[in-house]
Amino acid sequence: MADLLVYSEKTQTACELAAKGREFAQALGLGVSAAALGEGAAAAAPELGAAGADRVFVSEDPALAGWPADAVAAALAQIAAEAGATVVLLGSTRRGKELAGRLAEKLGAGAVTDVNALELEGGEFVAARYAFGGATIAREKVASDVRVFAIMPKTFSNEGASPGAGTVITPALQLATGMKVVERRAKEGGAVSLDAAPRIVGVGRGFGKKEDLALGEELAAALEAVVGCTKSLADFQWLGEDRIIGLSGAKTSPDLYVGVGISGQVQHTVGVASAKLIAAINKDKEAPIFQMADYGIVGDLYEVVPAVIERLKAV
Numbered sequence: 001m002a003d004l005l006v007y008s009e010k011t012q013t014a015c016e017l018a019a020k021g022r023e024f025a026q027a028l029g030l031g032v033s034a035a036a037l038g039e040g041a042a043a044a045a046p047e048l049g050a051a052g053a054d055r056v057f058v059s060e061d062p063a064l065a066g067w068p069a070d071a072v073a074a075a076l077a078q079i080a081a082e083a084g085a086t087v088v089l090l091g092s093t094r095r096g097k098e099l100a101g102r103l104a105e106k107l108g109a110g111a112v113t114d115v116n117a118l119e120l121e122g123g124e125f126v127a128a129r130y131a132f133g134g135a136t137i138a139r140e141k142v143a144s145d146v147r148v149f150a151i152m153p154k155t156f157s158n159e160g161a162s163p164g165a166g167t168v169i170t171p172a173l174q175l176a177t178g179m180k181v182v183e184r185r186a187k188e189g190g191a192v193s194l195d196a197a198p199r200i201v202g203v204g205r206g207f208g209k210k211e212d213l214a215l216g217e218e219l220a221a222a223l224e225a226v227v228g229c230t231k232s233l234a235d236f237q238w239l240g241e242d243r244i245i246g247l248s249g250a251k252t253s254p255d256l257y258v259g260v261g262i263s264g265q266v267q268h269t270v271g272v273a274s275a276k277l278i279a280a281i282n283k284d285k286e287a288p289i290f291q292m293a294d295y296g297i298v299g300d301l302y303e304v305v306p307a308v309i310e311r312l313k314a315v
C-alpha cells in the first residue's frame, strides 16, 4: 500500500501533519506513516500514533545525533522508499525547509515550502503560500509522481484527531554524514519559541532605541508573554532573527497579541493573522494595524505602555 509520510523535528508539528495527513490519506486511499528521528525519538511514537499515524518509523541511529541535514534527508528518503510514500508532509521550520530541498532531490520529487494551506482538489494537492512579499497568494501544484510539501507549523490542528494503529517500525538505515560539528554556542539572549507562545508582545520601530525595548519586555512580563518583533528590529540587530514575526519569521497563533509601535505592514501581519485577540498601541490613528486590531490605543507608547503596566500590576 502506498503511504503519505509525515515528519518534523518538532513533535507537535509532526502530530498536526499526521492528523491532517490522515484526512488526505483517507480521501486518496493511502496509509499514513510518520518518521521520528534522532536521540530519544522513540518517545514521540505514541503521540504520532494518537495523531493518526498507522506506522511510525523510529530511528535513533547515532548518525542522526545533532540533526545533520544530509543524514536526516538520507534517512527520510530510505523510509519514504520503504513506506512507498507518494506524498511527504514536512514542517516548514528552518530545518524543515532545508530538508525539503534535500529530500526532494533524493526522491526526484517536486517540493513546495512555506505552505500555509494545503487542499485536495479533484484528487490533486494544491498548496498555497504567500508570494511577492506577502502581497498575494500563490496556489501551486506539484507535477512529479512524488510530492514534498513543507507546511507552516499550526496550519493544521491535531485536536480531536482520529488515531492510527501507531505500529512502531525500526528501519535498517544506511546513514553517513559529511558534516562535522566543531562547536555549539547558545544563542545570545536565549532562544524563544514564538510558534507555540500563548501571549506575545510584538515590538516595532516605534521604539526609538534598543535600550527602550526594556519597556516592551516589562509589558511582556506583566502579561506573562514573550517578545516578538518586526523584521526592522532584527535588521537593526536589536533582537535576534528568531524573534521576527511574519513572512520572514514565525507564523504565530497566540491567544493574545499586543503590537506596540508597529505599523502593521502585511509582511508582519501575516504572522499574527491567526491570533485570537489583537491589541495595538500606536501614535498614528491611521496605522494599518488598527484595521485588524480588536482593541487599539492611539497614543505615544512611552506614555501608554507604563500606564498599562501599572494597571496590570494593580490587578
Ligand SMILES: Cc1cc2nc3c(=O)[nH]c(=O)nc-3n(C[C@H](O)[C@H](O)[C@H](O)COP(=O)(O)OP(=O)(O)OC[C@H]3O[C@@H](n4cnc5c(N)ncnc54)[C@H](O)[C@@H]3O)c2cc1C
Pocket (backbone or CB within 6 Å): 133, 203, 204, 205, 206, 207, 229, 230, 231, 232, 233, 244, 245, 246, 247, 248, 249, 260, 261, 262, 263, 264, 265, 266, 267, 268, 281, 282, 283, 284, 287, 299, 300, 301, 302
Ligand atoms: C520580502 C519582505 C519580507 C519581509 N518580512 C517581514 C517579516 O517577516 N516581518 C516583519 O515584521 N516585517 C517584514 N518585512 C518588513 C515590512 O515590510 C515592514 O517594513 C516592517 O514590518 C515594518 O516594521 P515596523 O512596523 O516596526 O516599522 P514602521 O513600519 O516604520 O512602523 C513604526 C510604527 O511605529 C509607530 N510609532 C512611532 N513612534 C511611536 C511612539 N512613540 N508610540 C507609538 N507608536 C509609534 C509609527 O506610527 C508606525 O506606525 C518584510 C519586507 C519584505 C520586502
